[in-house]
Amino acid sequence: MEAAPFDIVIERGTVVTDGSSRDAAVAIRGGRIEALVDPGEATQLAAARRIDASGRLVMPGGVDPHCHVGIAVGAYTTLDDYASASLAALAGGTTTIVDFAIPATQGGDPLAALDERLALAAQSRCDYAQHGCITSAGIDVAATVRALAERGLRTIKLFTTYRGILMVETDTIEAVMTALRDVGGLAYVHAEANDLVEAAQREADAAGRIDAGGHAGTRPEDAEERAVADVLAAAERTGAPVYFVHQSTPGAIELVTRARRRGVAAFTESCPHYLTLDDGRYRGEHPERYVCCPPLRSRATVDALADRAVQGLVHAVGSDNCCYDTRQKTERADDVREMPNGLPGVETRLPIVFNRFVASGRMAPERFVAMVSTNPARLNGLYPRKGTISAGADADIAILDPRETRTVVIDNLHMPTDYTPYEGQSVTGWPTTVISGGVVVVDEGRLLDPGPVGRFVPASPIEADAVPSEE
């Protein structure tokens, strides 16, 4: 083929995308995927750079649908910024992160919050999108949703918990859902019933178990499932789609599955930690390091949740990245109501999920790619620019070695913190070469900072049947 040379040709790998795996070469030029090519033809392609992906999976770069960057909640602010968070994302095979533009105070202006986020994101090394966030009924919901959509935001985060900071009532959720429905949008809901959480916290406090070691007891599974049921009812009333962030119990997933059978466009996200780590961590040496909301659950719950993922009932896996360090986590470990919630994880999302499901033989790599890339892209209105290896898509690619085994050590990671919940674990399946926007940013394990080249990716309308039925 005598046409102008390509920038990069990835050869001899197995391309895993959109539900199938093929032996094919991928040709990249000008930041885009220009062609998929039969292996027999690929040798004729002229290219400035050839990458031999023998024995490796060539997958669309990860899309992290749930990644907090430099977030301030209460007295604590996470330690990363767009430069460090996006570099860590790239190191872990994620080439698009979706952050949240959360107003600084309850009832604050979502558009002002977006302006602040976008200013910070100018330092991003990878492409990014934003979720809007509405924390009060005291604004013109419909106008706000339309204004956000015009600026390329079609997903809005809503909280049923954190009273006085973020929480909204069901009527506000319905108003937002209705407005989103009309712009091809999707509500992203943190569902934990606040009254049950507060009651459990009061009880724990009285029993002297409000410290990090008692965390699991302060946010019971019932609280999550009741809120999920309430929000699903709202979705059913309004005819709007709904996405649940970080579902942590099989019961919550069952509610979503049943609603889908009734025709509700409902989607489940879970996180690597809910699929792998259990509440035994709260009985260990450093319980505070594992404090997140919802909390880690019992081993039986974790394994049942993982079974649901194997059955195809978990549509997306987000990191819920919150990059605190051990000093921040320790300061108020005496009271979970005061300490910072959340775990660092944008960098480890792909390997932890691959190790748990694909390396163990329980899940096909196609399903893994759907959970960590394609479905998040679809459910954020970023597909098919993101989340697929197809002609014309952005050249965001992770080349993952399914046999590479590493012990997770914080010193080898890039997140600006001093710990990882997975420290010391042996994990199989790592992205060894990563391409973002047509540029090699991880070259056989070596991270190369491309500079602040990340672009804001506006969301297109999201199809209610964006993710195929698991039936």
Add this chain to the structure above:
Amino acid sequence: MLDLAISGGTVVTGGSAVRADLGIAGGRIALIAAPGALPTDTAETVDATGRVVVPGGIDAHVHFNIKVTEAMSAQSAVDGSRAAAFGGTTTFIDFALQSGEGSPVDAIQAKIDELDAQRPNVDYALHLMLTGDLSFEAMDEIPEAIAGGVSSFKMFTTFAAGSASGHLLSDDGRIWGVMERAQRARGMVQVHCEDDCIIDYHVRGLYREGRAAAPNIHLARPPLAEEAAIRRMILLSRRSGCPLYVVHVSSIPGVRAIAEARRDGVAVSGEVLHNYLAFTSEHYGREDGMIFHNYPPLKSAADRDALWAAIADGHLDTVASDDFTIPKAAKLSGPMVDNAPGGHNGIETRMDVLYSEGVTTGRLSIERYVQVSAENPARLFGIYPQKGAIAIGSDADVVLIDPSARATIRLSDLHSACDYSVWDGWELNGRVTTTILRGEVLVRDGEWVGERGIGRFVSAGAPGVPV
């Protein structure tokens, strides 16, 4: 160097429609490229500007060459496959027929020999029909049939000995025996689901009331008959673990029974015929209205609408034709509810009608159109991804659709060996213009330009799961 390029179109590949050019070498898809990125050294180029480019259609339900009686002799595979190519179908799945004491493996070989001798114009795969009082010896040949590339087995819950269609019915015990064996050997069973006892009761009732004329055939074979048989077959599928494919689902209760079983995790899938998406039992009342008839009979407008919803929302999986093309006089030869001939002259119109009535009207996304017309039949019957996908390494079976074409189907323009068409006069908004089989352009802009008779047998692997 590429043998063929298809440039400028919107290609449905990998689950989405994107602007892309295709390169074909050695009969397979060798390149999928962003517009303009294709190399220039190409032997031949098809301009797809303004066209939607989809995988060649797969019609999973056709009957060629079969002779029920001398009058009821289906069109040949040559004629049927020519019509297929004009209509954008590049693979048909026909049926080998085992009957009486016959050997299934011999029946398959006989069918392959027959089809290969006729030299069909598009590729084909086979199901095996197992009929009547099937013997243990015949059932025991199932693993050998599967090893030979035929992995789906068709059975009947209706048409007992003496029916106008011959003795096709097998009892539930025999169907169970086939399911057990097919499950162990990684095959699947498809069933014509209509309960013969319920039908017999209604037929006798209609005779008693003097209302047994053929246009009442939908009363003789009500939705209850379909539902009863589907639910029984689902039970056998559930207990045996054998995947079940319900051919030509026609009623709301039938759709519902399948949807419920899937929720419970039963591996059951379902097919719709495009005539069931267009016509209702009211058509029987027209002059020569029995040309619209097929088994199971057409139902109400509500059933028709539910079938559309079911293929759109994933409760049913495929759209096929059940092509069984016989002369009009033969088609109208049965005046009563218990002897009206079935069959549908439909292989050529399937892709066009489904596009026009499905995609142009907004009932189906273009992605869903591809799934039900090509990808799902390929997945279910074990020929994916060789067939049913535009992807690197897949057979270069490609169809171009002009979404802006406005046309009226005329019998004189169709290519089956037939003197009638239920589609005569049907308005199309969008239609197939070009059909490519393994890189060979067979039909270009509605004209036959390709080599004839290059179709060949496609060996089926284990059945897959529809999307």
